[in-house]
Amino acid sequence: MSLATEAPKDSFRLSMLVFDTRYRSYTIQVSVLILLLLFLGWITDNTIANLSQRGKDIDFGFLWQRAGYDIDQQLIPYTNDSTHGRATIIGLLNTLLIAIIGCVLATVVGIVAGVLRLSKNWLVARIMTVYVEVFRNIPLVLWIILIFVVFTETMPQPKDFKITEDMVAAGEEPKASMLFGVIAITNRGSNLPGPLLDRPLPTYEIATVPVNLSVLAFLAVLAGSIYANLRLLRHARAVQEETGIRPTTWWKTLLILVLPSVLLLAAMGFHLEYPAIKGFNFTGGLIINHSFTALLIALVLYTGAFIAEIVRGGIQAISRGQSEAAFALGLRPGRTMNLVILPQALRVIIPPLISQYLNLTKNTSLGIAVSYLDLRGTLGGITMNQTGREMECMLLMMGIYLVISLIISSIMNAYNNAVKLRER
Amino acid sequence: MTDTSFVRTAMLPPQEPPVTQRGAVKWLRENLFSSPLNSVLTVLGIAAILSLIGAALPWLFNSVWNAASLKECREIIWAAAGPEATGACWALIRERWHQFLFGFYPQDLFWRPVLAMGLLMISLAPALYYGLRRANVMMVGPVSVLTFIALVLLDHDPTHLALFVLLLGGLTAVAWFAPKRLILLTILYPLLGYFLLWGGSVWGPVGVAAGFALLAVVYTLAKRVVGVVVATGAGVVAAAIWWLMVQTSVTTALHGAMPWGIPGVNSDQFGGFLLAFVIGVTAIGASLPIGILLALGRRSDMLLIKTLCVGFIEFVRGVPLITVLFVATLLLGYFLPPQTNFDLILRVIILVTFFSAAYLAEVIRGGLAALPKGQYEAADALGLDYWQAQRLIIMPQALKIAIPGIVSSFIGLFKDTTLVAFVGLMDPLKGVTTIVRADTAWKGIYWEPYIFVGAIFFAVCFGMSRYSMYLERKLKTDHR
Numbered sequence: 008m009s010l011a012t013e014a015p016k017d018s019f020r021l022s023m024l025v026f027d028t029r030y031r032s033y034t035i036q037v038s039v040l041i042l043l044l045l046f047l048g049w050i051t052d053n054t055i056a057n058l059s060q061r062g063k064d065i066d067f068g069f070l071w072q073r074a075g076y077d078i079d080q081q082l083i084p085y086t087n088d089s090t091h092g093r094a095t096i097i098g099l100l101n102t103l104l105i106a107i108i109g110c111v112l113a114t115v116v117g118i119v120a121g122v123l124r125l126s127k128n129w130l131v132a133r134i135m136t137v138y139v140e141v142f143r144n145i146p147l148v149l150w151i152i153l154i155f156v157v158f159t160e161t162m163p164q165p166k167d168f169k170i171t172e173d174m175v176a177a178g179e180e181p182k183a184s185m186l187f188g189v190i191a192i193t194n195r196g197s198n199l200p201g202p203l204l205d206r207p208l209p210t211y212e213i214a215t216v217p218v219n220l221s222v223l224a225f226l227a228v229l230a231g232s233i234y235a236n237l238r239l240l241r242h243a244r245a246v247q248e249e250t251g252i253r254p255t256t257w258w259k260t261l262l263i264l265v266l267p268s269v270l271l272l273a274a275m276g277f278h279l280e281y282p283a284i285k286g287f288n289f290t291g292g293l294i295i296n297h298s299f300t301a302l303l304i305a306l307v308l309y310t311g312a313f314i315a316e317i318v319r320g321g322i323q324a325i326s327r328g329q330s331e332a333a334f335a336l337g338l339r340p341g342r343t344m345n346l347v348i349l350p351q352a353l354r355v356i357i358p359p360l361i362s363q364y365l366n367l368t369k370n371t372s373l374g375i376a377v378s379y380l381d382l383r384g385t386l387g388g389i390t391m392n393q394t395g396r397e398m399e400c401m402l403l404m405m406g407i408y409l410v411i412s413l414i415i416s417s418i419m420n421a422y423n424n425a426v427k428l429r430e431r
Numbered sequence: 432m433t434d435t436s437f438v439r440t441a442m443l444p445p446q447e448p449p450v451t452q453r454g455a456v457k458w459l460r461e462n463l464f465s466s467p468l469n470s471v472l473t474v475l476g477i478a479a480i481l482s483l484i485g486a487a488l489p490w491l492f493n494s495v496w497n498a499a500s501l502k503e504c505r506e507i508i509w510a511a512a513g514p515e516a517t518g519a520c521w522a523l524i525r526e527r528w529h530q531f532l533f534g535f536y537p538q539d540l541f542w543r544p545v546l547a548m549g550l551l552m553i554s555l556a557p558a559l560y561y562g563l564r565r566a567n568v569m570m571v572g573p574v575s576v577l578t579f580i581a582l583v584l585l586d587h588d589p590t591h592l593a594l595f596v597l598l599l600g601g602l603t604a605v606a607w608f609a610p611k612r613l614i615l616l617t618i619l620y621p622l623l624g625y626f627l628l629w630g631g632s633v634w635g636p637v638g639v640a641a642g643f644a645l646l647a648v649v650y651t652l653a654k655r656v657v658g659v660v661v662a663t664g665a666g667v668v669a670a671a672i673w674w675l676m677v678q679t680s681v682t683t684a685l686h687g688a689m690p691w692g693i694p695g696v697n698s699d700q701f702g703g704f705l706l707a708f709v710i711g712v713t714a715i716g717a718s719l720p721i722g723i724l725l726a727l728g729r730r731s732d733m734l735l736i737k738t739l740c741v742g743f744i745e746f747v748r749g750v751p752l753i754t755v756l757f758v759a760t761l762l763l764g765y766f767l768p769p770q771t772n773f774d775l776i777l778r779v780i781i782l783v784t785f786f787s788a789a790y791l792a793e794v795i796r797g798g799l800a801a802l803p804k805g806q807y808e809a810a811d812a813l814g815l816d817y818w819q820a821q822r823l824i825i826m827p828q829a830l831k832i833a834i835p836g837i838v839s840s841f842i843g844l845f846k847d848t849t850l851v852a853f854v855g856l857m858d859p860l861k862g863v864t865t866i867v868r869a870d871t872a873w874k875g876i877y878w879e880p881y882i883f884v885g886a887i888f889f890a891v892c893f894g895m896s897r898y899s900m901y902l903e904r905k906l907k908t909d910h911r
Contacts, residue, residue: 031660032732032733035660036734039739053765053767056768128476134476134480141889145846145889145892146849147846149881149884152860152861153877156877160877375753408750409750413745416745
């Protein structure tokens, strides 16, 4: 038998760069690279020409200049004497605040609506279908503006809450009254009871970063009790593995989670400050702008409708045999849900759920419709208009949004890899 | 002894089920009151619906259609239903409907956007139901009739009306006799629609069309010799040379010789749902091919192409649309040669298209990933090259899988057209409604305009999602 001779080696010809699939990809990539470099060079050249024509340059120095405008919702101290950089951070915090609260509430709304849409109750299922379809098919901006307008136009003015001595004498009631006697919703904003501390820990400013020790202490105590609770649960599981009997943990959990925080708050003299009418407006307590409320409600209801569909799809994706098999094993309905259905449904639900969180976070930028001062409102709004540095502000803003999105999607990828079905 | 035993010879008639197990009672018990929790939910649901109806019904019942201002509306309502009664004031819509629909488009030219809309629907028919006579006629016929009715309401010139009858009747006849030919209208529609909406000289669109014809000719001639990719490149280069260097002088000369055209309309007169549809439809149409190319690029073996596509997709998906729109208004001027200044609507359309293409690319990539590997291997085994395999085997299946995602991207894109208000365009929601509400006569009105705009958005988006469900059922080939 003769050994198979190797195919004669073709000598390389120039035409093979176009016709031979082995080499064609190099030709294509090299030409794309050349085109790309030409394109980038063209854009850079244009940008330099345009900037010099308008007498501008690229300079982020404005971030350290005085901002000179007020922001009415601020999580860390800020005055109009602070820098543009600090205004940017205030805006970023406002974006993150509404994104985080929105994600939590939208998940609750979405799960409730999604489960109720599958309910055997005909009426409730229909109501939820209407809710989901109405909110999914109408633009989010409409909901934001409508809710904002309804709040500002229908709510009573602060003076309507006022009780004068004449009215007391005449036995008249004021035109408007506070909800539960503590919450006042006026056409200017919502006034809620605000937390106050009698004996707060000191606040330091370290390299322009404010450090509120009271908040830090509270968070540390909370984190500590959560960690202790995890230890307790792990111990309980170990006992269960060994003896088959799970020790009762619920009251210990409750105690560990609640008691230290309550003790700390009591030590710092925690009490609530109620809003009260003074002059023509309410003072004291927390004042929440309607722009925040409207944006939050609209985002929660809109995203909740999408999450409801995801939850419904996830539960329906689990085949019926799974719950039947669980029943055949003698598991009760609650445990069937917890141990059999949910772990499988979550694998379907979580990836699109996180991409809804991503959407919600990006949609917070629609606060522009109601002048909510988030990242776009400060950096991409007032700061940009005041300094006239569109290029820097836009690049910085897109960069920040991009980083937030990449963080969220890398969490999603890590989760996906963790729960991926390992086949073969 | 007599036999006392009793033997029944006839069957007892079946007894009716107990009253709680049949009819309405059974349905109520099973569907509304099957458990204590369900009963509570039902009661709560009924209470919610009743309170909603209680608030909305008198409001709708007291509707006023004829009034000049909100104050007059309220007076009419109070005169009819007593003081402090509430009622809807649809007179606003009656007075301002043209702004909601067309913005500041010249009133005597309303027939042009209406005709463009009708032709859009007609040219969609062959794209949605290619070659199916019945479906094509079912779509083209009613659309023609509706368009004609709308045109009659807007324009009373008999010569115009005769022309419309001829045009729409002709198209219906084409749909009946040669449904496949209707695709020609679909191909020509982008230029036709542009010409109808913006007007101006007829030679501009003709010149653009000539560029595309040049592209097609070069591509067909070169494809045999150098393959698909190089041929496309050569065609694009030839067309670009035509558009950028030759076209203007040729069309100017032609316009000088034969000044045919219709009155031009400026972009800043566009507004309302006309604007939403122009941006939405163009971006939807243009983003699908780009999205397919991006999805293929992301799965490519070529490292550079893959990196570029991944970078583009992830960047675009990571930033909010509003920042992309700001780039269109503020930064695009920096990136283009000095003194270039083109239309804001066009700039917005281009950036919205790329934005939506990145989302579509991810949806289509999902469809590609869901295809079994055997399909790719079978295409290779048949000896098909890359583009043949994509066109004949991969894409038809991958796109079918991706339909729900594609349509929901389209719905999202159409809803997002409302955001153009923030860069100074007059969208129906923020742009027009703000103008209307700023009018002193209508100050303080809010439910009616938002309900009107919301209802139109709902109808369009809901219609699209229902169509995608229909398409999914129609294309389903498995036997589950």
